[in-house]
Amino acid sequence: xGIVSPGFQGRPRTQEPALPPGxxxxxxxxxxxxxxxxxxxxxxxxxxISAENGSEHRWSWQELMALPQETPMVDIHCVTRWxxxxxxxxxxxLDTLLADVDTGAHFALAHSYxxxxxxxxxxxxxxxxxxxxxxxxxxxLPAEHGGPARMLVPHLYFWKSAKWVRGLRxxxxxxxxxxxxxxxxxYGDPWREQRYQxx
Amino acid sequence: MTEMSYLDGNMLxxxxxxxxxxxxxxxxxxxxxxxxxxxxxxxxxxxxxxGLVGRCPSCExxxxxxxxxxxxxxxxxxxxxxLQVPMPxxxxxxxxx
Numbered sequence: 001x002g003i004v005s006p007g008f009q010g011r012p013r014t015q016e017p018a019l020p021p022g023x024x025x026x027x028x029x030x031x032x033x034x035x036x037x038x039x040x041x042x043x044x045x046x047x048x049i050s051a052e053n054g055s056e057h058r059w060s061w062q063e064l065m066a067l068p069q070e071t072p073m074v075d076i077h078c079v080t081r082w083x084x085x086x087x088x089x090x091x092x093x094l095d096t097l098l099a100d101v102d103t104g105a106h107f108a109l110a111h112s113y114x115x116x117x118x119x120x121x122x123x124x125x126x127x128x129x130x131x132x133x134x135x136x137x138x139x140x141l142p143a144e145h146g147g148p149a150r151m152l153v154p155h156l157y158f159w160k161s162a163k164w165v166r167g168l169r170x171x172x173x174x175x176x177x178x179x180x181x182x183x184x185x186x187y188g189d190p191w192r193e194q195r196y197q198x199x
Numbered sequence: 200m201t202e203m204s205y206l207d208g209n210m211l212x213x214x215x216x217x218x219x220x221x222x223x224x225x226x227x228x229x230x231x232x233x234x235x236x237x238x239x240x241x242x243x244x245x246x247x248x249x250g251l252v253g254r255c256p257s258c259e260x261x262x263x264x265x266x267x268x269x270x271x272x273x274x275x276x277x278x279x280x281x282l283q284v285p286m287p288x289x290x291x292x293x294x295x296x
Contacts, residue, residue, distance in 0.1 A: 030247075031203065031247065032247050032248050032249070033203040033245060033247060033248060034245050034248045034249075034250075034252040034261075035203075035245055035252060035254060035259065035261070036203065036254075036259060037203050079249050080249055115261075144203060159249055179249055179250070179266075181275065182250055182264045182266045182273050182275050183250070183266040183268060183271070183272075183273030184249060184266065195268070196266075196268040196271065
């Protein structure tokens, strides 16, 4: 019999300390989708930020690639309870994309090729916390994971990181998106386990 | 590359029975977007998602969304103009009061 009996090992560790509550660690990269995968040609791809005053800022694929690139390494947390740690991406910071946008809006509605939408406070897209990414793990982002380009907002549940992103509509009033109008939380902080409305 | 696939609308029967007694597999629905009317069993249901998303087999518009939380469910059918549900023949006299 060992010196330390099983009764003296303290509380069992049910989850990794790096994980938000209710999440489990996965090594693979599950594909979630609410519809058919859009196939977007780089020749016609564009990203548009529409301000609340009607002005638009527009980038083609070549123009996006010419902007300063960043390589965030972040943990991602899906509301379906999987988390993936240390993912590596490449893309353009929303700070860069919003730099010349004159706006007093407090909210953004990200919209995607294929019709998906998700809403975020504009402040959450600033401060080095959000990107439009086109590369995952050193390779072009596959279509099933949101390529050519998707949002990356890793401090919120991953449904906020819109796949196949096409643009942002800046708004003075919050407008809930695809999952937010179907019971999911308006903000979605994984560390506060804000999965559903009222959480 | 993995193509996302979908199930047919029959898979909605179980989850919807938590909310209603209607047998969806025999119901017809009209797509609000394209106007096509067809069996709800023919919907394309995407289930690898935070909820179930039923799309019109003709135009792929969302007709049904069903989110199941641990103690609550949300059903959004704004993409469905109507449901046509088979009913038993209306009782004639002497029917129940």
